[in-house]
Structures are given as C-alpha cells and as structure tokens.
Amino acid sequence: MPAAKDNERKLNMDGILTVVCFILLLIIVVIPIFMIIYNAFFFEGKFSLDLFTTQMTDSKNLSAMWNTVQIAILTTIIGTIMGVFYAWLLGRSDIPAKGLMRALFNIPYMFPPFLGAMAWDLLLNGRSGYLNKWLRTTFGLSQMPFNINTIWGIVFVEVSYYFPFVFMQVVSALERMDPTLEESARIAGAKQGTVIWKITLPLMKPSISAGALLILTTSLAHFGVPSILGYAQGIYTLPTRIYAVIYNSTGSFEGIRQGAALSVMLVVVVALALILQNKILSSGSYDIIKGKSMRPTLIKLRGAKIPLLILAIFTLVLIVLVPLVMIFLISFIKAYGLPLKFENFTFAQYQKVFNMNGTLDSIKNSLILSISAGIISMFLGTLVAYVVQKIKPKGKEVLEVISVLPYSIPGTVLSIGVILAWSGAIFGISLYNTLWIILIAYIARYLSFSMKTSSAALLQVHSSLEEAARVCGASHTESLSDITLPLIRPAMVSGFFLIFLPAMREVTTSILLYGPKTMTLGVKIYSLRDAGMIPQAAALASVAIVIIIILNTIVTEITKERKGV
Amino acid sequence: MANVRFENITVGYGGHMVLKDFSLEVQSGQIVCLVGPSGCGKTTLVRALLGLNKPETGTITVGDKVLFDAKKHINVPAEKRNIGIVFQDYAVWPHMTVIENVSYPLKKQRRPKDEIKQRAMHALEQVRMTEYANHLPSQLSGGQQQRVAIARALVTDSDVVVMDEPITNLDAKLREEMLLEIRMIQNRLGATILYITHDQQSALQLCDKMAIMQPDGSLCQFGSDEEIILNPANRFVFEFIGVSNFIPVVSMGGKYALDCGEKLPLPAELNPGNENIAGKELGVRLNDVVFDKQSPLRAKVSSRIFLGSEYNYFLRLGQKEIRVQQDMLAARLYGTPEEGEEIGVTFLNPHYYDPKPPEQAAAVVESGKKKKFSLFGKGA
Numbered sequence: 008m009p010a011a012k013d014n015e016r017k018l019n020m021d022g023i024l025t026v027v028c029f030i031l032l033l034i035i036v037v038i039p040i041f042m043i044i045y046n047a048f049f050f051e052g053k054f055s056l057d058l059f060t061t062q063m064t065d066s067k068n069l070s071a072m073w074n075t076v077q078i079a080i081l082t083t084i085i086g087t088i089m090g091v092f093y094a095w096l097l098g099r100s101d102i103p104a105k106g107l108m109r110a111l112f113n114i115p116y117m118f119p120p121f122l123g124a125m126a127w128d129l130l131l132n133g134r135s136g137y138l139n140k141w142l143r144t145t146f147g148l149s150q151m152p153f154n155i156n157t158i159w160g161i162v163f164v165e166v167s168y169y170f171p172f173v174f175m176q177v178v179s180a181l182e183r184m185d186p187t188l189e190e191s192a193r194i195a196g197a198k199q200g201t202v203i204w205k206i207t208l209p210l211m212k213p214s215i216s217a218g219a220l221l222i223l224t225t226s227l228a229h230f231g232v233p234s235i236l237g238y239a240q241g242i243y244t245l246p247t248r249i250y251a252v253i254y255n256s257t258g259s260f261e262g263i264r265q266g267a268a269l270s271v272m273l274v275v276v277v278a279l280a281l282i283l284q285n286k287i288l289s290s291g292s293y294d295i296i297k298g299k300s301m302r303p304t305l306i307k308l309r310g311a312k313i314p315l316l317i318l319a320i321f322t323l324v325l326i327v328l329v330p331l332v333m334i335f336l337i338s339f340i341k342a343y344g345l346p347l348k349f350e351n352f353t354f355a356q357y358q359k360v361f362n363m364n365g366t367l368d369s370i371k372n373s374l375i376l377s378i379s380a381g382i383i384s385m386f387l388g389t390l391v392a393y394v395v396q397k398i399k400p401k402g403k404e405v406l407e408v409i410s411v412l413p414y415s416i417p418g419t420v421l422s423i424g425v426i427l428a429w430s431g432a433i434f435g436i437s438l439y440n441t442l443w444i445i446l447i448a449y450i451a452r453y454l455s456f457s458m459k460t461s462s463a464a465l466l467q468v469h470s471s472l473e474e475a476a477r478v479c480g481a482s483h484t485e486s487l488s489d490i491t492l493p494l495i496r497p498a499m500v501s502g503f504f505l506i507f508l509p510a511m512r513e514v515t516t517s518i519l520l521y522g523p524k525t526m527t528l529g530v531k532i533y534s535l536r537d538a539g540m541i542p543q544a545a546a547l548a549s550v551a552i553v554i555i556i557i558l559n560t561i562v563t564e565i566t567k568e569r570k571g572v
Numbered sequence: 573m574a575n576v577r578f579e580n581i582t583v584g585y586g587g588h589m590v591l592k593d594f595s596l597e598v599q600s601g602q603i604v605c606l607v608g609p610s611g612c613g614k615t616t617l618v619r620a621l622l623g624l625n626k627p628e629t630g631t632i633t634v635g636d637k638v639l640f641d642a643k644k645h646i647n648v649p650a651e652k653r654n655i656g657i658v659f660q661d662y663a664v665w666p667h668m669t670v671i672e673n674v675s676y677p678l679k680k681q682r683r684p685k686d687e688i689k690q691r692a693m694h695a696l697e698q699v700r701m702t703e704y705a706n707h708l709p710s711q712l713s714g715g716q717q718q719r720v721a722i723a724r725a726l727v728t729d730s731d732v733v734v735m736d737e738p739i740t741n742l743d744a745k746l747r748e749e750m751l752l753e754i755r756m757i758q759n760r761l762g763a764t765i766l767y768i769t770h771d772q773q774s775a776l777q778l779c780d781k782m783a784i785m786q787p788d789g790s791l792c793q794f795g796s797d798e799e800i801i802l803n804p805a806n807r808f809v810f811e812f813i814g815v816s817n818f819i820p821v822v823s824m825g826g827k828y829a830l831d832c833g834e835k836l837p838l839p840a841e842l843n844p845g846n847e848n849i850a851g852k853e854l855g856v857r858l859n860d861v862v863f864d865k866q867s868p869l870r871a872k873v874s875s876r877i878f879l880g881s882e883y884n885y886f887l888r889l890g891q892k893e894i895r896v897q898q899d900m901l902a903a904r905l906y907g908t909p910e911e912g913e914e915i916g917v918t919f920l921n922p923h924y925y926d927p928k929p930p931e932q933a934a935a936v937v938e939s940g941k942k943k944k945f946s947l948f949g950k951g952a
Contacts, residue, residue, distance in 0.1 A: 469661060469663070471659045471660075471661055471663040472663050472665060474622075474624055474650070474659070474663070475657065475659060475663035475665070475724075476665075476676070477622075477623075477624070477649075477650040477651050478622050478623075478624075478650055478651070478653070478655060478656075478657045479651075479676050479677035479680060479724065479728075480651045480652075480654075480677050480680030480681055480728075481651055481676075481680050482649075482651055485651075485680070489676075490665055493667045494665075494666065494667055
C-alpha cells in the first residue's frame with residue numbers, strides 16, 4: 008500500500024533529524040569535553056592522578072586559582088551593586104535623559120573587555136601610564152598615584168564591562184513590575200526607603216541573581232583583562248595560566264596535557280561557584296510581572312537629582328568614553344611614550360598596520376569565521392531546538408543539556424578540548440592550524456545562543472499550525488518549509504547576529520587555536536600589543552571598534568524592521 | 573457527501589487507554605455533535621480521523637474510502653485524507669494573509685491559479701470575509717480569524733468537516749451568530765460536520781444528532797437532542813446535559829419516601845411502577861420542579877431571583893435545598909411565591925438513578941489526568 012509507505016517515510020524523517028542531531032553534538036561538544044577529562048586523568052592508556060596532583064600542588068597554579076576566585080567574587084559583588092543601583096536610578100527614578108543614558112550604559116556590553124584593559128593600561132600603568140605621569144608631574148608626587156596592574160585594577164576593568172549583565176536584567180524587570188505591589192506597601196504605611204528595601208529589592212532578587220550568576224561565571228572564565236593587566240606583574244588567573252603553560256611549552260603535547268589538568272581545575276571552580284551561588288541566592292521565582300502593561304510610578308529624587316545625575320554621567324565618561332578616546336588617541340601617536348600633543352599625531356600607524364603581513368587576513372578570517380559560525384550554529388541550533396521541542400525523542404533532555412553545556416565551560420577549556428580532539432587523535436584527523444578548528448570551537452561555544460532563541464520561537468508555534476497544514480494537504484516536509492520555518496525565521500536571524508557579533512571580537516578561544524595563517528582580528532590586536540607595537544595595536548583596535556559599531560547599527564536597524572511587521 | 577464510520581477504535585498514549593473499542597457512525601450530510609467532559613477523548617478521536625495519531629486497533633472509513641485499518645495496515649497520511657478541520661485555536665497561519673491562508677489547501681492540490689483565486693474568494697464570501705482578503709490574521713478579531721479557519725476548511729469542498737470547539741474563545745453574541753452561520757453553511761454545502769464541544773448548550777442549538785462520551789472515553793448515548801434530553805441513557809448523560817436536583821429515596825413502611833434530612837412520603841404519582849427505587853436517587857431538572865398548591869410535598873421559598881426571562885428559586889424541602897427554574901409561562905400558570913412563603917411542589921419527568929458510587933470521586937481525578945494526556949496529544 009503506497010499510503011502506508013508514505014507514513015513510514017515521515018516517521019523516518021523525524022528519526023533522521025534526531026540521529027543527525029545527536030551525531031553533530033557528539034562531534035562538536037561531547038568529544039572535546041571527553042578528551043579533556045581523558046587526558047587529564049589517563050596517561051598512555053592508564054589511569055593516573057600524577058599529572059593532576061603535580062598540577063594541584065604547584066604553588067603558581069594555586070595562586071592562580073586563588074586570584075581567579077578573588078577577582079570573580081569581587082567583580083560579582085561590585086558589579087551587582089552597581090548594576091542594581093543604576094537599574095533602579097534609570098528604571099524607577101525621575102532622573103533626566105533616561106533613554107540616552109540607558110543606551111550608553113549598554114555600550115560596554117558591545118565591546119571586548121580586553122580593549123578596555125588595553126586603554127586603562129595605557130592610562131594607569133604603574134610605570135608609564137599617561138594619566139599617572141600627568142598626575143605625578145602636575146601634583147609633584149614622588150611616585151605614580153595609581154597602578155592598574157593589580158587585582159583591584161583587573162576587578163575595576165571587569166566590573167565596567169560586566170555590570171551591564173545585572174543592569175539589563177534588573178532594569179527590564181523593574182519596568183514590567185506590577186506597581187500595585189509597591190503602592191499597597193505605601194498605602195499600608197511604609198516609607199519610600201522601606202518600600203525599596205523590603206518590597207522592590209526582594210522582588211527583584213531572581214533577576215539580580217540571574218545577572219550576578221552571569222557575571223560570576225563570565226569573570227571566572229575570563230581571559231582578556233587579566234592577561235593584559237596581570238602578565239607584567241606576574242598576576243595569573245587560571246585561564247591566563249592555562250594559556251601561559253601552553254604558550255611556554257610551544258604547543259607540545261605535555262603542555263597541552265598540563266593545560267587539560269588545569270582546565271579540569273577551572274571547571275571544578277566554576278561548578279563550585281555555581282553551586283555556592285545557588286545555595287546563597289536560592290529563592291522561588293515570583294510571579295510579579297503582569298501581562299498588562301502598567302507604568303510603575305517614578306520616584307522623585309528632589310535634591311539628590313543633580314548629584315546623582317552627575318554621578319551617572321561621571322560613571323559613563325569613566326567606563327565608556329575614556330577607554331574609547333584613549334584607544335583612538337594612541338592610534339594616532341607617532342611613537343608610544345610621546346606626549347599626547349597634536350604635533351605628535353599622524354595617520355602613519357594605520358598605514359603601517361595595514362601594510363603589515365596578516366592584518367587584512369585577520370579581518371578576513373574573523374569575518375569568515377563569525378559569518379560561517381553564525382550560519383552553521385543558526386541551523387544546527389534550530390535543528391536541536393526542533394528535535395527537542397517538536398519531535399520529543401527519548402533522551403531529549405540529554406540533547407538539551409549537551410547543546411547548552413559548552414557555554415558554561417570556559418572558552419580556554421573548550422579550546423584545549425578541541426585541540427586534543429582534532430589534532431590527529433581521532434581517525435588521524437588533524438585540523439590544527441586551520442580555520443576549521445577555530446570554527447568548530449566557535450560553533451560549540453555559541454550553539455546554545457541560537458538553540459535558545461529558536462527554542463523560544465518554536466514554543467510560540469503551536470503544533471496545530473503544522474497539523475492544519477498537514478490536513479490541508481501538505482506533506483511533513485512541506486508543512487515544515489511552508490509554516491514552521493517562515494514563522495521562526497526572525498528568531499533564526501536574531502540567533503545568527505547573537506553569534507556573529509561576539510564571534511567577530513572573540514579572543515579567548517581563538518588565542519589557543521590560531522596558527523600562522525589563521526589569526527583572528529582579536530588575536531592580531533592582542534599579539535601586536537604583546538610585541539610592544541602599541542600604537543599599531545591601538546590603530547587596529549580602532550578599526551575593530553568602528554567595525555563593531557557599524558555592525559551593531561546594522562543589526563539594530565534590521566531587528567527594528569522585523570519587529571515592525 | 574459521505575458518512576464517517578469508526579469501528580472498534582483503540583487509542584492509547586504511553587500505556588494509558590484514551591479510547592477503547594470505540595465505534596460510531598455519522599450519517600452523511602448531518603451535523604453530529606460529539607459532546608463530553610474535557611479529557612474524555614473527543615479530540616483524540618478526531619485526531620485519529622485526521623490521521624494525526626495512529627490508533628492501535630479498528631478501522632476508520634469515510635464514504636467508501638478506508639482511511640485507516642489496523643489489521644490491513646492501511647494508514648492514509650493526513651495530507652491525503654481530504655478532511656476539513658477548524659482547530660480550537662483556529663490555527664490560522666500568522667505569516668500569511670487571509671487569502672493566502674484560504675488558498676493554501678488548493679495550492680497543495682496543485683490547482684490552476686485562476687481556479688484557486690476564484691474558489692478561495694468564494695469560500696471567503698460564504699463566511700462574509702471578502703473585504704479582509706489581504707489582511708494579516710493579526711489585524712483580525714478572534715471571530716474573524718475563526719471565519720477564516722472555517723473558510724479554509726470549506727474551500728476544498730471536503731466531504732467531511734471537523735470542528736474542534738471552534739467557538740469557545742468567542743463572546744456570547746458572536747457564538748450565537750457563528751452557530752447559525754455554521755448551520756447555514758452546512759445547509760448550502762451538505763457536508764458532514766463533526767462538531768466537538770464540551771458545552772451542551774451550543775451542541776443543542778446546532779446538531780442533528782448528539783454523541784455523548786463519558787470520562788472513560790466510551791460512547792454512552794447517540795441520538796437526537798430530544799431523545800437525549802428526555803430519555804437520558806444513564807445518570808452521567810442526565811447530569812451532563814443539564815443541571816439537576818438529586819434527592820435520595822428510601823423505603824418507609826412498605827412505601828417510598830424522600831430523604832431530605834426528614835423523611836417525606838413520595839407522592840403516589842411520582843412512583844415509577846414496579847421498579848424498586850429504594851436506595852436510589854430521584855433526579856429532576858430545575859425546570860421540571862413546578863409549584864402545585866395541592867401537592868403534599870411542602871417547601872419553603874428561601875430566595876427568589878428574577879432573571880429577565882425566568883425566575884430562579886431556592887426552596888427548602890425538609891432540610892434539603894433544591895433549585896428551581898421557572899419560565900414566564902409557568903410563572904403565569906402557577907404563580908411566583910414570595911421569599912419565606914410555603915408552597916406545594918411536584919416533579920415532572922423524574923428519573924431514578926443509583927447514587928454516585930464513592931469511586932466516582934476517584935474517576936474525576938482520573939479524568940483530570942486524562943486531560944493532560946489529551947493535551948499532550950494536541951501537542952500543547
């Protein structure tokens with residue numbers, strides 16, 4: 008009976024999609040993670056804790072671990088307080104120019120923190136920072152007033168880039184909060200301060216802890232800022248230590264194995280932090296957000312308005328404007344160390360940087376990598392989301408966890424896994440020093456972004472829409488292409504940009520994976536600076552910033568248009 | 573024009589039987605309402621008809637075409653069954669305009685362009701939506717989307733159209749209108765309509781025949797609405813199809829009495845004859861309780877509410893509270909007693925049923941569970 012056969016084929020298509028999904032995730036995610044664990048604990052096929060114990064007892068590693076934890080905790084606490092404070096100020100008070108300030112507060116989110124670290128290093132370096140030198144001569148100090156190359160310096164730069172995580176979460180929750188919750192407390196006789204402390208803040212707890220968690224895990228895994236600010240003073244964190252170990256061993260297998268052992272340590276630290284945070288901040292989520300759009304009443308700042316406005320503007324200047332201006336200024340300087348005077352300015356650095364071997368290649372590589380990682384992850388993430396949401400096979404939870412896993416694993420660790428897996432260990436496939444290996448790492452790292460957006464969109468597509476198409480005479484495939492895909496296309500596109508933008512400025516993963524011909528834009532800036540070519544690094548960084556701004560504007564325009572439909 | 577026949581259909585989800593050996597035949601050109609509480613398997617049955625789930629046993633035929641036969645391994649895929657469907661949530665595709673939505677089934681049949689356009693417009697005419705042809709569904713009200721869904725179900729001239737609770741999301745007035753419209757469309761096209769609802773009121777208004785399903789998924793009565801109202805097959809149908817009073821019957825000195833906290837002798841004219849009704853319950857509809865000055869059953873009016881076209885009363889009969897609905901004609905005939913007044917009452921058309929066994933309570937929980945399953949089946 009041909010009809011029966013038809014039906015079988017449909018069942019098979021679901022089956023094929025599921026199998027494809029599992030296989031791709033196995034290759035991209037499971038194998039690298041497995042390789043790290045295997046190499047950390049097994050040597051020449053035998054179980055051995057030797058490597059692990061020597062690494063664990065090495066005082067350098069232990070101090071790196073302690074630094075990592077210290078920096079992450081300080082960054083989380085300060086970043087959270089700052090994020091909540093500004094969210095409240097811009098979300099619920101009557102401070103002027105809210106819209107503009109909100110947009111400006113989101114800027115740090117766009118830029119790679121290592122550029123900020125570069126800028127602050129130029130300003131406040133303990134030996135030669137421009138601002139330091141100026142302060143010393145102006146006020147006749149005996150020594151440099153600031154030193155950014157310390158734990159606190161690293162915390163300062165990380166806070167200025169990571170507090171938006173909390174800020175954005177809380178500000179949107181504050182705006183959607185049901186105002187009657189606060190109003191009834193006022194009516195019951197509570198003072199304004201009491202309301203903020205006893206009602207608003209506890210209600211915001213879920214969004215605050217979500218943002219704080221993001222800061223904590225990002226900071227623990229962060230490579231850029233501590234590597235730029237810490238190396239000179241010998242301050243290492245686990246991610247920079249892993250990089251140093253591998254870099255110093257010039258890519259030998261022993262170095263990579265040590266890196267793998269350190270990676271396991273880092274993963275353990277991240278996991279402990281997650282558990283700890285869950286314990287401290289565990290709280291039920293409240294249903295405080297109503298579907299009705301109600302405008303919460305704004306709180307009058309009265310006399311505090313002007314001082315708070317000045318504080319907010321000062322913060323913005325400090326975290327957004329100063330680093331940007333500094334990078335641009337240095338990119339025009341004739342030679343590093345010359346005073347920032349107009350007669351010392353030139354365009355020559357741009358010329359030099361673009362005449363240099365590999366600069367254009369690095370931009371090209373980053374574009375190729377981020378576009379292809381964006382497209383591939385977009386489709387793969389949608390595939391996983393479709394299998395999980397619609398086909399619902401046995402083991403769909405496993406599928407979901409696997410696809411989200413790489414994002415909670417530090418980028419450095421992921422890179423080591425990819426190196427271990429694809430340098431000939433499996434079927435003799437060696438992708439080392441090619442763009443492919445970076446691409447695989449990017450896909451693994453960013454897959455969860457597109458998976459989540461597509462998943463959310465698919466949830467909105469009620470299965471009766473697809474079924475209606477089937478009943479109207481569309482085959483299974485036709486109902487997918489006519490109904491489901493067009494409906495989730497906007498989400499897929501935004502998933503693409505969510506991957507494309509961070510991949511464009513990525514350093515952490517690619518710094519361990521790049522080869523002579525596969526430098527990415529981020530790595531190129533980083534290594535120019537590392538080689539002491541600071542004005543050239545600043546010139547390329549300025550180009551990168553301009554590219555990022557242009558891309559962001561395009562994305563905002565595109566997403567705006569789509570929302571209009 | 574085609575009749576629809578389900579024979580011995582069994583459907584289960586993960587070991588849980590939703591339908592067991594279910595059989596039903598719907599005559600060609602009729603509107604049949606499938607009525608039952610939420611979770612009784614109505615939607616599961618329809619999904620089996622549409623080919624969206626696969627029964628374990630039985631056959632489904634439309635006209636002379638076998639759509640499903642478990643033994644012969646026939647299972648025509650959903651897209652080849654040619655059945656129109658109006659889903660509960662309309663399932664109008666939000667990214668297509670009204671006319672694109674309605675044309676889609678014809679496009680899938682690879683009809684020529686002119687024909688598609690002409691037939692789609694005709695279908696829209698039938699539901700009076702032509703001026704909205706180029707609107708997107710998001711620009712339409714719920715009722716209008718509903719009509720688009722109906723037009724889409726009708727456009728291919730399917731012999732059978734299934735409507736799954738299509739009017740539950742509409743307001744009362746529009747509901748009334750849509751019911752009339754469905755009736756009129758059916759008159760014009762003569763299609764067989766299988767209409768699913770848990771709301772017996774709309775079923776009464778619309779159907780030629782009603783099929784009542786019990787929470788366990790079995791068919792307990794199939795007949796015209798009159799038959800079902802006047803001669804309910806069992807207590808479930810009686811209770812499901814309207815609100816009723818129940819009073820326990822006990823025996824007292826060789827005769828029957830109503831147990832209302834105190835025992836009141838059952839008037840002789842209510843005695844059903846030779847059937848033993850001791851231990852059973854007397855069930856009577858609210859509008860079958862009438863005032864009768866001569867009746868030995870005396871009750872006290874505890875409240876009276878005027879609702880425009882009828883009166884509602886709460887009466888105390890012994891220690892028991894009973895409800896009464898009185899239409900305007902009955903009000904003229906038998907008077908409208910004041911609150912606090914004592915009055916004689918009698919029951920028209922009483923039914924005697926066994927009291928609800930204690931496990932009935934468990935069955936409610938069970939049906940709640942089942943609801944989840946059927947929702948799951950819907951893919952919600």
